[in-house]
Amino acid sequence: MAASGGNGESTTKPKVYSTPINFCPSCGGQVSKQVPEGEVEERAVCTQCHKVHYVNPKMVVGCVASYDNKVLLCKRAIKPSLGLWTLPAGFMELGESAAEGAARETQEEALTIVHIVAPYAHLDIPLIGQSYIIFRGELEKADFKPGPESLDVRLFALDEIPWDLLAFTSVTVVLKKYIEDIERGAFGVHHGVIEKKPGSSPSDPDGYVLRDHMVVPGPR
Known part of the structure; x- marks a missing residue:
């Protein structure tokens, strides 16, 4: 396994933007921040039924769907990043695997069928509070059109990718690694942590640092 990027450990936990729990979803009672017995982190604990509520990261699944040496991108019809281009991706649903979710998102956003080939990136x-699992996939044919969440769907050659119009940092990172792998003649499986720069937007192409990048190289 090869590793690149910074590996320094932060002495303070970064601020995480999440929706706070103010009332207990179980009984409606007010919650307070407490450290439950046997734990080290503060949790939302109901003051009436004493149930402990956890706020966990959201899982996003998607894929780099290719056809004829091009990749499929969807122009978003919804906020955030309305009107910008993204890989087919979205929140994983209960009852499905990550690969099934990636295929479903492609079908929903581009109304096409993708064959999932292999895991590609975990970011x-x-x-x-989000974790991304991205797969490599292949379209059965160049038959696609915008779904309800897309304004447009296109296949882009790798030298035609609209870098300044990509919707999310995660999309930028995945496509850059994809092109690097194409150029070296083998796909790896990548992992990394995206640290957003203060004040940067979700679509800022320079508003991030990729740290702790690791890759399991594939055969050439």
Whole structure:
């Protein structure tokens, strides 16, 4: 396994933007921040039924769907990043595997069928509490059109990717690694942590640092 990027440990936990729990989803009672017995982190604990509520990262699944040496991108019809281009991706649903979710998102956003080939990238964004699992996939045919969440769907050659119009940092990172792997003649499986720069937007192409990048190289 090869590793690149910074590996320094932060002495303070970064601020995470999440929706606080003010009332107990179970009984409606008010919650307070407490450290439950046997734990070290503060949790939302109901003051009436004493149930402990956990706020965990959201899992996002998607894929780099290719056809004829091009990749499929969807122009978003919804906020955030309305009108910008993204890989087919979205929140994983209960009852499905990550690969099934990636295929479903492609079908929903581009109304097309993708064959999932292999895992490709796992990216964490601690600031917003999201973890991404991205697969490589192949389209059966160049038959696609915008779904309800897309304004447009296109196949882009790798030298035609609209870098300044990509919707999310995660998409930028995945596509850059994809092109690097194409150029070296083998796909790896990547992991990394995306640290957003203060004040940067979700689509800022320079508003991040990729740290703790690791890759399991594939055969050439």
